[in-house]
Amino acid sequence: MDKIKIQLDESDIPRQWYNLGADLPTPVLPPLGPDGKPISPDMLAPVFPMNLIEQEVSTERWIDIPEEILNILYRWRPTPLKRAVYLEEHLKTPARIYYKDESYSPPGSHKPNTAVAQAWYNKEFGIKKLTTETGAGQWGSALAFGCKLLGLECKVFMVRISFDQKPFRKIMMQVWGANCVASPSNETNAGRKILEEMPDTPGSLGIAISEAIEAAVTDKGGKTRYSLGSVLNHVLLHQTIIGLEAKKQLEKAGEKLPDIVIGCAGGGSNFAGLSFPFVAEKIDGADIKILPIEPTACPTMTRGPFAYDFGDTACTTPLLAMYTLGHAFVPPPIHAGGLRYHGMAPLVCQGIVEGLLEPRAYDQRESYKAAVTWAGTEGAITAPETSQAIAAVIDEAEKAKAEGKEKVILFNYSGHGLMDLSGYDAYLSGKLTDYPLPDKELEKYTADLSKLPKAEMRKSGKW
Amino acid sequence: MDKIKIQLDESDIPRQWYNLGADLPTPVLPPLGPDGKPISPDMLAPVFPMNLIEQEVSTERWIDIPEEILNILYRWRPTPLKRAVYLEEHLKTPARIYYKDESYSPPGSHKPNTAVAQAWYNKEFGIKKLTTETGAGQWGSALAFGCKLLGLECKVFMVRISFDQKPFRKIMMQVWGANCVASPSNETNAGRKILEEMPDTPGSLGIAISEAIEAAVTDKGGKTRYSLGSVLNHVLLHQTIIGLEAKKQLEKAGEKLPDIVIGCAGGGSNFAGLSFPFVAEKIDGADIKILPIEPTACPTMTRGPFAYDFGDTACTTPLLAMYTLGHAFVPPPIHAGGLRYHGMAPLVCQGIVEGLLEPRAYDQRESYKAAVTWAGTEGAITAPETSQAIAAVIDEAEKAKAEGKEKVILFNYSGHGLMDLSGYDAYLSGKLTDYPLPDKELEKYTADLSKLPKAEMRKSGKW
Numbered sequence: 001m002d003k004i005k006i007q008l009d010e011s012d013i014p015r016q017w018y019n020l021g022a023d024l025p026t027p028v029l030p031p032l033g034p035d036g037k038p039i040s041p042d043m044l045a046p047v048f049p050m051n052l053i054e055q056e057v058s059t060e061r062w063i064d065i066p067e068e069i070l071n072i073l074y075r076w077r078p079t080p081l082k083r084a085v086y087l088e089e090h091l092k093t094p095a096r097i098y099y100k101d102e103s104y105s106p107p108g109s110h111k112p113n114t115a116v117a118q119a120w121y122n123k124e125f126g127i128k129k130l131t132t133e134t135g136a137g138q139w140g141s142a143l144a145f146g147c148k149l150l151g152l153e154c155k156v157f158m159v160r161i162s163f164d165q166k167p168f169r170k171i172m173m174q175v176w177g178a179n180c181v182a183s184p185s186n187e188t189n190a191g192r193k194i195l196e197e198m199p200d201t202p203g204s205l206g207i208a209i210s211e212a213i214e215a216a217v218t219d220k221g222g223k224t225r226y227s228l229g230s231v232l233n234h235v236l237l238h239q240t241i242i243g244l245e246a247k248k249q250l251e252k253a254g255e256k257l258p259d260i261v262i263g264c265a266g267g268g269s270n271f272a273g274l275s276f277p278f279v280a281e282k283i284d285g286a287d288i289k290i291l292p293i294e295p296t297a298c299p300t301m302t303r304g305p306f307a308y309d310f311g312d313t314a315c316t317t318p319l320l321a322m323y324t325l326g327h328a329f330v331p332p333p334i335h336a337g338g339l340r341y342h343g344m345a346p347l348v349c350q351g352i353v354e355g356l357l358e359p360r361a362y363d364q365r366e367s368y369k370a371a372v373t374w375a376g377t378e379g380a381i382t383a384p385e386t387s388q389a390i391a392a393v394i395d396e397a398e399k400a401k402a403e404g405k406e407k408v409i410l411f412n413y414s415g416h417g418l419m420d421l422s423g424y425d426a427y428l429s430g431k432l433t434d435y436p437l438p439d440k441e442l443e444k445y446t447a448d449l450s451k452l453p454k455a456e457m458r459k460s461g462k463w
Numbered sequence: 464m465d466k467i468k469i470q471l472d473e474s475d476i477p478r479q480w481y482n483l484g485a486d487l488p489t490p491v492l493p494p495l496g497p498d499g500k501p502i503s504p505d506m507l508a509p510v511f512p513m514n515l516i517e518q519e520v521s522t523e524r525w526i527d528i529p530e531e532i533l534n535i536l537y538r539w540r541p542t543p544l545k546r547a548v549y550l551e552e553h554l555k556t557p558a559r560i561y562y563k564d565e566s567y568s569p570p571g572s573h574k575p576n577t578a579v580a581q582a583w584y585n586k587e588f589g590i591k592k593l594t595t596e597t598g599a600g601q602w603g604s605a606l607a608f609g610c611k612l613l614g615l616e617c618k619v620f621m622v623r624i625s626f627d628q629k630p631f632r633k634i635m636m637q638v639w640g641a642n643c644v645a646s647p648s649n650e651t652n653a654g655r656k657i658l659e660e661m662p663d664t665p666g667s668l669g670i671a672i673s674e675a676i677e678a679a680v681t682d683k684g685g686k687t688r689y690s691l692g693s694v695l696n697h698v699l700l701h702q703t704i705i706g707l708e709a710k711k712q713l714e715k716a717g718e719k720l721p722d723i724v725i726g727c728a729g730g731g732s733n734f735a736g737l738s739f740p741f742v743a744e745k746i747d748g749a750d751i752k753i754l755p756i757e758p759t760a761c762p763t764m765t766r767g768p769f770a771y772d773f774g775d776t777a778c779t780t781p782l783l784a785m786y787t788l789g790h791a792f793v794p795p796p797i798h799a800g801g802l803r804y805h806g807m808a809p810l811v812c813q814g815i816v817e818g819l820l821e822p823r824a825y826d827q828r829e830s831y832k833a834a835v836t837w838a839g840t841e842g843a844i845t846a847p848e849t850s851q852a853i854a855a856v857i858d859e860a861e862k863a864k865a866e867g868k869e870k871v872i873l874f875n876y877s878g879h880g881l882m883d884l885s886g887y888d889a890y891l892s893g894k895l896t897d898y899p900l901p902d903k904e905l906e907k908y909t910a911d912l913s914k915l916p917k918a919e920m921r922k923s924g925k926w
Contacts, residue, residue, distance in 0.1 A: 004537045007470050074467045075549070075842045086538070104567070106842040108881070148839050149549075171884040174891050175838050375638050376611050379538045379569040418571070418881045421634040428637050 004085060006098075006249040008078035014244035015065055017237045020276040020347055022061035023283050025460035026354060028233075028346045029321035032308060036453045039318050046217040047226045049125035052118065055234035063237065065117075072116050072149055076105045077241070081249035082413075086377040088397070095400035097393060098253070099413040100246045100274055107172065109383065109415030110270045111142030111229055114238035118227050119146035128223040129153035131215045133183065133208030136162050136337035137169025138415070139229035144178035157183035157191075157211045160203035162337075168419055183208040190214050190314070205341075206313020206327075213316060230267025231311060231320075231345045239273025246410060247277055257286050258410035260396050264388040265292035265301065265359075266338040268345030274412040276347075279356055282463075291396075292348060292359045293388045295367075297435035298331045300324060300344045301352055301359035303442060306457050307449040309343060321455040322349040325437075326445035332435035334364050335423030336384040342445075355463035362391045363434040368427035370394050371417070383415035384423050467548060469561075469712040471541035477707035478528055480700045483739040483810055485524035486746050488923035489817060491696075491809045492784035495771060499916045502781050509680040510689045512588035515581065518697040526700065528580075535579050535612055539568045540704070544712035545876075549840040551860070558863035560856060561716070562876040563709045563737055570635065572846065572878030573733045574605030574692055577701035581690050582609035591686040592616035594678045596646065596671030599625050599800035600632025601878070602692035607641035620646035620654075620674040623666035625800075631882055646671040653677050653777070668804075669776020669790075676779060693730025694774060694783070694808045702736025709873060710740055720749050721873035723859050727851040728755035728764065728822070729801040731808030737875035739810075742819055745926075754859075755811060755822045756851045758830070760898035761794045763787060763807045764815055764822035766905060769920050770912040772806060784918040785812040788900075789908035795898035797827050798886030799847040805908075818926035825854045826897040831890035833857050834880070846878035847886050 021028060030038035041053045048056070055063060084097040102110040122130060130152055134140025140156040147154035156178050163170060163182035173180045183203050184191035190210040194201060201207075216226035228235060250258065261278045263271030271292045282288045294301055301323045309324040311317035324343045331340035351357040364384075371387035373394065374380070382390060389411050400407040417424070426432045484491060493501035504516045511519070518526060547560040565573035585593055593615055597603025603619040610617035619641050626633060626645035636643045646666045647654035653673040657664060664670075679689035691698060713721065724741045726734030734755045745751045757764055764786045772787040774780035787806045794803035814820040827847075834850035836857065837843070845853060852874050863870040880887070889895045 003473060005473065007472075009470075010466060010468065106838075106844065145842060149842060167888070168881075168884045171888045171891075172844060172881075175835060175844055175884075175887050177839065372638060375569075376640065379608060379612060381569065381635060381638055418631075418635075421631045421638075424638050425630070425634045428634075 003253065004083055006081040006253045008245060008248060010074050010078070012248060013070055013073070013078050014241050016062040017065055018240040018244060018277050018280065019058060019061055019063060019237055020279055021233060022059050023280055024350055024354065025283070025462060026350065026458040028350045029455055031318035031320055032453055033318055047213060049122050049127055049225055051121045051125050052234050055237060056232060065241070066120065069117050069120050073113070078245045079104045081246055081253070083253070084378055087374065090373070090377045091394065091397050091401065093397040093401040094404060095397040095407040095409050097397060097409045098250065099411050100242055101413045102242060102270070103380070103413060103416035107142045107145050108418065109138055109142065110239060110242060110273060110412070111139050112145055113241055113273065114229065114235045114269065115142040115146030116149065117238040119150040119152055122225055123150050123152055126223065127152070127225050129155065129219070130225060130227045131155045131157070131212040132227045132229070133157045133205060133212045135159050135205050135340070136166055136420070137173070138338055140178070140180065141169050141172040141176070142229065143227055144173040144176040147178065148176040154178035155215060156180040157185060157208040159183055159205060159208050160201065183211050185211060188214045204313060209312040210314040210316055230269040231343065233347055235269050236272040236276070236345055236347055239269045240276050242273040242412060243275060243277035246274060250410065255408050257281055257288060259407040260289045260291065260409045262291045262293060262389050262392050262396070262409065262411035264339060264385045264414060265294055265344065265348060266341045266385065268292070268348040270412050270414040272345060272348055279351060282356055290357050291392055292357055293392045294359060294361050295334055295336055295339050295388060296361045296363050297334045297437060298325065298340050299361045299437055300342065302361045303437065305446055305449060306349065306353060306455055308452045308455045309449060311343060319452060320346050322346050323352065324449065325442065326449060329445040334435060335420060336364070336367070336388060338385040339388065353457050354459050360392060362388050363436070365427065365432050365434055367391045368423065368432060372427070381417045382413065383417045384420055386414045466716065467546055469544040469716045471708060471711060473537050473541070475711060476533055476536070476541050477704050479525040480528055481703040481707060481740050481743065482521060482524055482526060482700055483742055484696060485522050486743055487813055487817065488746070488925060489813065489921040491813045492918055494781035494783055495916055496781055510676060512585050512590055512688055514584045514588050515697050518700060519695060528704070529583065532580050532583050536576070541708045542567050544709055544716070546716070547841055550837065553836070553840045554857065554860050554864065556860040556864040557868060558860040558870040558872050560860060560872045561713065562874050563705055564876045565705060565733065566843070566876060566879035570605045570608050571881065572601055572605065573702060573705060573736060573875070574602050575608055576704055576736065577692065577698045577732065578605040578609030579612065580701040582613040582615055585688055586613050586615055589686065590615070590688050592618065592682070593688060593690045594618045594620070594675040595690045595692070596620045596668060596675045598622050598668050598803070599629055599883070600636070601801055603641070603643065604632050604635040604639070605692065606690055607636040607639040610641065611639040617641035618678060619643040620648060620671040622646055622668060622671050623664065646674050648674060651677045667776060672775040673777040673779055693732040694806065696810060698732050699735040699739070699808055699810055702732045703739050705736040705875060706738060706740035709737060713873065718871050720744055720751060722870040723752045723754065723872045725754045725756060725852050725855050725859070725872065725874035727802060727848045727877060728757055728807065728811060729804045729848065731755070731811040733875050733877040735808060735811055742814060745819055753820050754855055755820055756855045757822060757824050758797055758799055758802050758851060759824045759826050760797045760900060761788065761803050762824045762900055763805065765824045766900065768909055768912060769812065769816060769918055771915045771918045772912060774806060782915060783809050785809050786815065787912065788905065789912060792908040797898060798883060799827070799830070799851060801848040802851065816920050817922050823855060825851050826899070828890065828895050828897055830854045831886065831895060835890070844880045845876065846880045847883055849877045
């Protein structure tokens with residue numbers, strides 16, 4: 001029997017985060033303000049603390065992880081790298097499949113890696129309270145956790161329909177001391193306006209973002225800021241600890257570099273966290289296939305145009321250069337709630353433009369099929385988001401079998417599915433549906449992008 | 464910062480289970496049949512496979528763990544021993560608190576340690592299908608998991624009220640391929656009889672046990688057996704891997720033996736699993752305080768008489784010598800469902816009779832208070848059962864502080880609470896109640912025990 005778990009000691013934990021922005025041959029296009037001109041760091045100051053804004057625009061390759069943050073992460077980090085020998089046996093593949101188990105964090109996913117870091121930097125900056133939005137509650141519970149451990153107040157605007165239908169994540173947030181309200185709420189102008197117009201609205205992530213930002217910037221004491229769980233450069237940065245650990249662990253397992261790196265991508269943070277240290281190797285000449293995986297129901301990277309677009313539905317954020325389905329896109333009700341986002345992290349998008357990353361889309365049912373295979377072999381019940389990555393892993397392992405090649409596949413097991421079991425129920429009882437995006441819908445939602453500043457697709461032509 | 468996680472390599476996993484029965488100065492009294500005479504192994508053969516019956520009655524101190532079982536356990540074992548430095552800091556205690564994190568198993572608790580072993584031994588014996596009962600679903604999901612990995616069929620009779628109110632554990636079982644039905648069901652004589660008399664009954668663990676045993680023994684092919692998740696000697700045996708790992712890990716951490724060992728106890732298996740290897744040290748002369756913890760609502764060990772009693776409500780099992788609240792005891796609706804059992808493992812009970820173990824009871828609200836302190840310091844959300852142990856840990860750590868002593872406390876973190884969040888909601892909103900057992904209730908339920916054979920309290924007098 002091969003070794004299943006490759007563990008690291010706490011003393012082996014990475015002491016710096018990796019900033020891909022420093023190494024991309026062509027830089028990410030700058031965020032633009034309402035006037036179409038690049039925004040300055042100062043313009044973000046009411047929303048984020050200056051130390052995180054500095055990280056957001058940093059061109060340093062390596063950024064030190066404060067010792068105090070590591071001391072918090074030790075609760076669950078370094079996470080094990082595991083070898084999926086049981087799945088390999090089941091598939092009879094010559095591929096060696098490794099996965100980074102990020103489900104070990106108390107909230108159950110990779111999200112706390114940045115939640116803890118953001119809470120720490122805000123506290124350093126004198127901030128007393130963070131606001132955020134959450135859909136199904138994965139991010140809200142991670143930020144509640146981070147704030148609790150650092151003694152910050154936390155306010156979460158949770159999309160109404162999830163607040164009502166998924167009470168358990170809300171209870172998690174409350175256990176960690178957060179104040180979680182249904183959005184739209186009566187606590188902000190944005191919320192009150194929507195409630196007046198549509199008292200029965202189920203809410204949306206776009207509305208919740210507007211409420212969370214308003215609650216942060218209108219705080220009279222100036223001690224409140226907003227926190228985002230994905231998309232932005234500094235969020236992706238904090239997640240690179242995953243890939244940096246994985247590199248050390250693969251080495252410990254006697255492997256050189258992986259042939260294939262896979263992660264699911266909604267806003268891009270778990271994918272980036274695992275893959276960016278390997279993208280650096282690819283830039284340096286290594287032959288690695290790097291696959292961000294998304295749902296066919298929300299095919300941002302595989303079918304969306306590369307364009308400047310707003311990060312939220314309400315058009316309150318700066319314009320970001322990214323693949324996008326249009327900020328008004330209404331994603332179908334797939335169970336992988338974390339992958340229902342119209343855009344994608346600009347750093348990931350620029351990697352795609354450069355040809356460093358090869359996005360791929362999977363149907364919901366194929367993902368659940370992969371998840372059930374996983375549960376029956378490796379044993380664990382995976383998050384619906386992660387199951388998208390597993391579908392791609394199984395595909396690549398079968399390809400390796402057909403080719404008779406000993407490929408090394410690495411993927412991010414971004415979270416467990418214990419809070420999201422209803423999708424399994426639907427799948428097992430044959431009630432699950434796929435939602436491939438019709439061309440006409442895509443055209444409808446992306447039509448208005450031409451009215452915004454044009455995003456130039458710059459590439460070095462090396463890949 | 465001290466070391467948080469003390470990890471073991473897979474090559475360090477214990478290769479034998481420890482049988483406390485071989486070392487107790489006074490043996491456990493034999494189980495009795497309906498005629499009041501000790502039962503023979505043959506009488507159990509329709510219910511359990513002979514290889515497990517041999518383990519049940521074994522007097523060997525060490526029993527080899529088959530390599531094939533270890534190969535399954537490697538999915539999550541060895542589990543880390545963790546030091547609760549964040550709780551220590553919060554309490555400002557000189558005590559060093561260590562815990563064995565059994566929440567790492569895919570079903571989320573210690574239960575799979577025996578589920579996998581039982582499934583393996585049954586398969587070895589030629590059995591194709593296992594039946595069992597489950598209350599809230601913790602044990603049912605563990606056995607479903609074990610059967611799936613070994614290719615056995617699994618049938619779970621789940622108490623009707625839990626089946627209806629807690630659909631998520633049922634979905635877990637289905638993901639692992641088990642057939643889970645509400646009990647009472649129409650599939651057994653026992654179930655049909657109850658349904659005729661009380662069509663709207665919420666069901667009970669007693670009824671579900673009767674159904675599961677009937678379904679096993681009436682199987683025409685003879686290839687079906689019954690499986691129990693606690694109480695019996697062989698079940699406790701399989702759990703001793705927890706304490707054996709913990710001993711190695713404490714040594715690795717530079718500790719000798721713990722001063723205090725703590726575990727919650729419903730049927731006794733997680734408590735026994737951690738503590739029995741340390742009970743052996745105590746028998747050999749070590750000075751260790753060993754505390755099984757139970758709820759005041761179901762105070763089997765602290766208030767029940769030591770007597771022969773049935774293991775189930777329906778009086779179908781052999782009589783076991785144990786502390787008991789009477790087989791007809793109806794436990795109040797505390798959230799720690801795994802601790803709502805009228806009896807206790809005979810091995811644990813004999814340890815109490817001998818004075819080796821010192822049981823203690825905690826109220827539900829005090830346990831939830833401890834769980835919320837834990838979530839805010841160590842970070843994780845604990846199972847309601849485990850929170851009872853944490854309440855005792857906090858008490859002992861505060862005692863060590865008052866005495867200014869550097870005590871080493873070890874406890875079993877038997878499971879996470881992600882599937883049991885409603886109790887937290889009730890606690891946080893002030894709706895949680897304690898249910899101390901009134902004397903009159905205790906008298907009522909234990910009155911009939913005098914009609915059964917008397918259990919002699921034999922003790923060596925050494926403790």
